Amino acid sequence: MEILELKGATKCFGGLTAVGDVNFTVPKGTITGLIGPNGAGKTTIFNLITGVYKVTRGNILFDGKDIANKEPYLIADVGITRTFQNIRLFKKLSVYENILTACHNNAKYNVLDAVLRLPQYKREEKQLKEQAENLMEIMGLKDRRDLVANNLPYGLQRRLEIARALALNPRLLLLDEPAAGMNPDETDQLMHLIFEIRKKFNLSVLIIDHHMDLVMGICEKIMVLNFGCKLAEGTPSEIQNNTKVIEAYLGVEG
Numbered sequence: 001m002e003i004l005e006l007k008g009a010t011k012c013f014g015g016l017t018a019v020g021d022v023n024f025t026v027p028k029g030t031i032t033g034l035i036g037p038n039g040a041g042k043t044t045i046f047n048l049i050t051g052v053y054k055v056t057r058g059n060i061l062f063d064g065k066d067i068a069n070k071e072p073y074l075i076a077d078v079g080i081t082r083t084f085q086n087i088r089l090f091k092k093l094s095v096y097e098n099i100l101t102a103c104h105n106n107a108k109y110n111v112l113d114a115v116l117r118l119p120q121y122k123r124e125e126k127q128l129k130e131q132a133e134n135l136m137e138i139m140g141l142k143d144r145r146d147l148v149a150n151n152l153p154y155g156l157q158r159r160l161e162i163a164r165a166l167a168l169n170p171r172l173l174l175l176d177e178p179a180a181g182m183n184p185d186e187t188d189q190l191m192h193l194i195f196e197i198r199k200k201f202n203l204s205v206l207i208i209d210h211h212m213d214l215v216m217g218i219c220e221k222i223m224v225l226n227f228g229c230k231l232a233e234g235t236p237s238e239i240q241n242n243t244k245v246i247e248a249y250l251g252v253e254g
């Protein structure tokens with residue numbers, strides 16, 4: 001059973017086909033990898049899935065329902081959230097505030113509840129604060145809670161971004177180069193963390209990354225993209241032994 005399916009997904013920018021007729025699935029509950037050289041169209045695929053870009057052609061099914069061209073906030077609502085290749089945080093807010101503001105997207109109380117501080121508001125505020133504390137704990141950010149995001153070490157900024165994506169209670173989490181700029185130790189820790197959150201939150205994960213040890217180590221399935229087209233799809237060992245993939249990507253530094 002797949003949680004996500006791309007059917008002939010195509011995105012053209014003027015004369016450039018950034019993503020061309022891609023068919024691809026993410027099986028439910030898996031960590032699936034999306035790899036390929038720079039400019040292959042990986043981030044564009046994330047932008048199509050999350051509604052940032054409209055598809056030129058094709059369908060994107062989430063749990064069997066077409067979500068192509070829906071507004072980004074609706075896609076987050078159905079259960080797909082993401083992190084960005086270039087980190088996006090509230091740089092002047094603390095770790096805790098960054099997570100709590102993301103948790104507030106789940107608030108159901110209305111303005112009157114909030115202004116009058118009615119029980120519904122108090123109850124929910126308490127729950128949202130607990131959720132923020134919990135996410136800080138899981139992502140190993142608790143001892144930096146009052147640090148302004150901008151002053152966090154780079155690796156922890158990436159973790160904070162994942163915490164914010166988790167705050168929206170996704171079923172499918174999209175990670176765009178979460179280990180970019182990390183040293184091997186940080187990459188290794190991140191790999192374990194992704195494993196852990198997948199289990200804890202019952203997630204499916206689609207991950208773009210160039211660290212082959214990370215991708216090969218945690219993905220059950222991998223798709224290789226080259227010049228906007230699917231070059232190969234398979235298990236890590238199938239991908240590592242695929243001559244086309246070695247020639248186009250693995251043979252050279254990505």
Ligand SMILES: Nc1ncnc2c1ncn2[C@@H]1O[C@H](COP(=O)(O)OP(=O)(O)O)[C@@H](O)[C@H]1O
Nearest residue numbers: 013016018036037038039040041042043044045
């Ligand atoms: N908004 C855009 N307008 C024009 N071209 C774009 C846009 N976004 C991406 N592209 C182009 O699409 C191709 C794929 O880019 P991208 O998806 O970012 O690649 P990757 O993430 O695999 O490195 C590149 O040639 C890039 O320049």
Ligand SMILES: [Mg+2]
Nearest residue numbers: 042043044085
């Ligand atoms: Mg990219």
